[in-house]
Each structure stands twice: as structure tokens, then as C-alpha cells.
Amino acid sequence: MGDSMSKRLKLVTASESEMEERSFSNPFPDWDQGVLPSSPSAANSSTGDLFDADGKITEAFQNKVQNKIKDLLQQMEEGLKTSDPHDFSTYTGWTGIALLYLQLHRVTADSSHLQRSLDYVKRTLRNLNGRKVTFLCGDAGPLAVAAVVHHRLKNQADSKEFLTKLLQLQRSVISPDSEIPDELLYGRAGYLYALLYVNKEIGPETVDEKIITNVVTAILESGKNLSREEKKTERCPLLYEWHKKQYVGAAHGLAGIYYMLMQPTAKVHSEILTELVRPSIDYVRHKKFRSGNYPSSLSNETDRLVHWCHGAPGVVHMLIMARKVFKDEKYLKDAAECGEVIWQRGLLRKGYGICHGTAGNGYAFLSLYKLTQEQKYLYRACKFAEWCLDYGKHGCRIPDRPYSLFEGMAGAIHFLSDLAQPEDSCFPAFEL
Numbered sequence: 001m002g003d004s005m006s007k008r009l010k011l012v013t014a015s016e017s018e019m020e021e022r023s024f025s026n027p028f029p030d031w032d033q034g035v036l037p038s039s040p041s042a043a044n045s046s047t048g049d050l051f052d053a054d055g056k057i058t059e060a061f062q063n064k065v066q067n068k069i070k071d072l073l074q075q076m077e078e079g080l081k082t083s084d085p086h087d088f089s090t091y092t093g094w095t096g097i098a099l100l101y102l103q104l105h106r107v108t109a110d111s112s113h114l115q116r117s118l119d120y121v122k123r124t125l126r127n128l129n130g131r132k133v134t135f136l137c138g139d140a141g142p143l144a145v146a147a148v149v150h151h152r153l154k155n156q157a158d159s160k161e162f163l164t165k166l167l168q169l170q171r172s173v174i175s176p177d178s179e180i181p182d183e184l185l186y187g188r189a190g191y192l193y194a195l196l197y198v199n200k201e202i203g204p205e206t207v208d209e210k211i212i213t214n215v216v217t218a219i220l221e222s223g224k225n226l227s228r229e230e231k232k233t234e235r236c237p238l239l240y241e242w243h244k245k246q247y248v249g250a251a252h253g254l255a256g257i258y259y260m261l262m263q264p265t266a267k268v269h270s271e272i273l274t275e276l277v278r279p280s281i282d283y284v285r286h287k288k289f290r291s292g293n294y295p296s297s298l299s300n301e302t303d304r305l306v307h308w309c310h311g312a313p314g315v316v317h318m319l320i321m322a323r324k325v326f327k328d329e330k331y332l333k334d335a336a337e338c339g340e341v342i343w344q345r346g347l348l349r350k351g352y353g354i355c356h357g358t359a360g361n362g363y364a365f366l367s368l369y370k371l372t373q374e375q376k377y378l379y380r381a382c383k384f385a386e387w388c389l390d391y392g393k394h395g396c397r398i399p400d401r402p403y404s405l406f407e408g409m410a411g412a413i414h415f416l417s418d419l420a421q422p423e424d425s426c427f428p429a430f431e432l
Contacts, residue, residue: 049061050379055375057422065385065389065416066420069416072412072413075403080403083404085127087401088125089136090137090405091429092405093124093401093404094121094123096405096429097403098118098149099405099414099428100414101117103418114152118149118153121145125142133172133180133190134186134187135194135197136184137186139169140194141429143169143194144162144166144194146158147159147160147162147166147202148202151202159202163207167211170191170211170215174217174218183242183253184257184260184430187257188218189256192216193432195211196260196266197429199212200432212266216266220261223237223257236280236284237276238280239254239280240253240254240257247296248315249308249310249315250317251310253296253297254280255294255317256314256318258321259321262318262322262324265432273325278322281322281331288337291303291341292312292338293312294311296311306341306345306346308430311341312337312342313338313346313360313361313364316338316339316368319331319334320367324371339364342365346361346384348396350396351398351399351407352409353412354406354407354428355411356407358384359388359414359415360415362381362385363415363425365380365384366378366427367425384415388415389416405428405429
């Protein structure tokens with residue numbers, strides 16, 4: 001990959017060496033135990049009236065969240081007037097804003113949000129360049145979101161047109177001569193997500209199973225080849241790298257790729273999951289630090305990053321999916337350890353965003369809650385949401401794209417909106 005491309009990639013997401021980890025010291029009185037009292041009534045007295053007698057989030061707190069969402073949306077819309085008009089990406093550009101409004105339409109059923117989503121989708125489609133193919137940073141994101149928005153608006157001809165364009169990208173993804181990596185932001189796993197997202201939102205047969213299988217096969221073959229080259233076939237049958245580093249986290253690394261391969265709708269054969277994916281996951285598990293956190297790459301021994309992109313907040317999703325697929329309690333145990341790391345170190349001075357901020361870390365608690373139904377995880381998600389309700393008051397670093405979905409305000413709004421229906425919460429452009 002040339003120098004110019006490397007520079008462009010660095011503009012979008014920081015590498016491990018650039019991500020100085022700084023988190024806030026424990027700000028909550030009950031932070032150290034991080035668990036709810038034994039009864040809902042006792043919880044009410046000690047958690048700021050977060051829960052009612054049935055253990056549900058109180059109407060008062062929900063109203064507070066909704067009011068903050070309205071306030072932040074106004075700030076975001078004003079701020080977007082000066083944003084890069086050519087950034088069509090989901091990660092930092094207009095597709096991310098369209099995805100946010102799709103989310104707001106899902107949780108509120110307000111048709112004006114769907115119209116706003118369409119407005120932003122139209123902006124993205126004027127700027128597609130065909131250079132990248134993923135949901136987060138390439139053409140696949142705008143095309144997939146456009147297909148979904150038009151489907152919801154019952155514009156089926158338009159929806160089909162964008163779906164066709166999305167599927168045309170597969171040629172470069174599955175070509176054996178392709179130099180496309182395999183990770184989520186710029187690689188095959190990011191294109192696979194786009195296909196699975198469309199099937200989830202429009203219908204399970206929207207993308208032909210053969211196409212998904214071809215993409216999955218390309219990812220598997222790439223992983224087997226590198227594992228063979230590195231002489232790790234026995235220990236880690238599927239090995240991947242990005243920019244000559246074997247990253248671990250969700251954005252560029254093994255956790256994000258394994259997570260996509262385990263998606264039920266990817267329909268990876270159970271034998272492949274057992275013989276290739278599971279031992280690879282176990283290989284990553286054995287790289288865990290004593291703290292319960294994970295390294296940013298296999299060669300890095302520094303326990304400092306607690307982000308979705310690098311560290312426990314991304315790896316936890318892989319472990320949760322492994323627990324669902326393989327029914328082994330050891331994955332839940334490790335996931336719970338990730339939760340403890342995030343609870344202690346997850347309020348980040350880097351900001352409130354999704355990729356490397358408090359909102360993305362908060363999603364780990366929502367995912368743990370969905371899996372376990374343990375109320376302490378919903379409590380922790382609410383406490384991270386409380387932090388986001390004081391948006392801008394903690395002296396955090398202002399991100400380069402302060403209103404975007406993955407770096408900035410739109411991501412925090414997305415996280416806050418998911419508290420309305422925590423059982424159906426979904427980390428955008430990642431969970432399905």
C-alpha cells in the first residue's frame with residue numbers, strides 16, 4: 001500500500017501507537033463494587049432513581065435521556081454545516097448520520113427521522129469513488145444504507161438499484177488477486193457486514209447465500225494462508241494482519257473478523273467454526289492481560305488501550321458471540337472480565353464517541369445485559385449514559401470529526417437512543 005493511501009487511512013482511524021490511553025478516575029460513589037443492591041427499592045435509593053420497582057429504567061431517566069438527545073441533535077445539525085461535504089463514509093461522514101436517523105426512526109417511529117436519513121443518503125451517493133468496499137469506510141456503507149432507507153420508504157425500484165450496485169463490489173472482494181485486507185474498517189469483513197446488514201433490514205434472502213459464502217470463503221482462505229506462512233496453523237488456524245501487524249481488536253483485528261464469521265446469518269459451516277474459528281478465538285484469549293484487558297496487537301505487551309477499536313470493549317463482542325455459538329461458559333467468564341475492565345477504565349478522555357470513546361464502551365454493557373439479563377450491566381450502561389448526558393463538560397479531547405458517528409456526537413446520540421429499548425440495542429455498523 002502506497003504512502004498516500006497510508007496517510008488517508010491514518011486520517012480515519014488511529015493506530016495503536018497513536019492511541020494514548022487515558023481514562024478518568026472512578027467518578028461514581030459506588031464505582032468500586034459496580035453492582036446493584038439486592039433489591040430494586042434499595043437500588044432506587046443508591047442509583048439516582050435509575051430503576052423502578054420492576055427493575056426497568058425509570059420514566060424520569062428516559063425523559064432526561066430523550067431531552068438530551070433533542071439538544072444534541074440540534075447541536076449536531078448546526079455543527080454538520082461546516083463538515084467535509086465529500087466525506088460519504090459511515091465512520092466519519094454523511095452515511096453515519098443517515099444511519100443515526102435510521103436508528104432514531106426505529107426507536108421512535110417518527111417518519112421525519114426517516115426523511116432526514118434519506119436526505120443524508122442522497123448526499124453520500126454523489127461522492128462514491130469505488131476505491132474502498134466496506135460498510136464503515138467504503139462504498140458498501142452508503143449503498144447498503146440507501147437500499148434500506150428506500151425499502152422502508154417503499155421505493156422498491158430505488159432500493160433494488162442500490163442493492164445491485166452493492167453486489168457489484170463483490171468481484172474485487174473475492175478476487176484471489178485482490179490486495180484488500182480482511183479486517184472490518186477496510187477489508188472483507190467490512191463488506192461481509194454490509195451484506196448481512198441488508199439481509200437483516202430488508203429480508204433474509206435479499207442477498208443470495210452463494211454471494212455471502214464466496215465472501216466468507218475468501219476471508220477463510222486468507223486467514224489460513226497467513227497462518228501457514230507464520231507457522232501457526234495448529235495454534236491459530238485463521239490469522240490476519242493489517243499494515244503488517246496482527247491486530248487483536250474489533251476495528252482492524254482478529255476479534256472483529258472472528259465476530260463476523262460467527263454471525264448466524266453468515267452461515268459458516270459448524271465444522272469450520274469448530275475446527276478453524278474456535279481455536280483461533282482461544283489463541284486470542286490466551287493473550288489476555290492479567291487485568292482482563294487485551295493487547296492492541298499480538299506483538300504489543302502494553303496494557304493501556306480500552307477502546308472498541310483496540311482492547312476489551314471490542315473483544316467482548318467476540319467472546320459474547322463465542323458463548324452463543326459454542327455454549328461454553330469460559331467465553332462468558334472472559335466476557336465478564338472485559339466488563340470489569342471497562343467499568344474501571346472505560347470513561348475515556350479521548351471523548352464520547354463509539355470507536356474510541358465512552359459511548360462505544362457503554363455498548364459493551366448493553367451487549368452483556370442482552371446475553372445475561374443481569375441488571376448490573378444495564379446499570380453500568382446507564383451510568384456511562386449519565387456521563388454522556390454531561391457531553392462536553394469533562395474536558396475531553398475534541399475529535400477531528402466532532403459530529404460524526406464513530407468519532408463524535410452522533411455516536412453518543414446513537415448510544416443514548418438505545419437505552420429506550422435496551423433489549424434491542426445494537427452497536428451500529430458492527431452488531432447485527
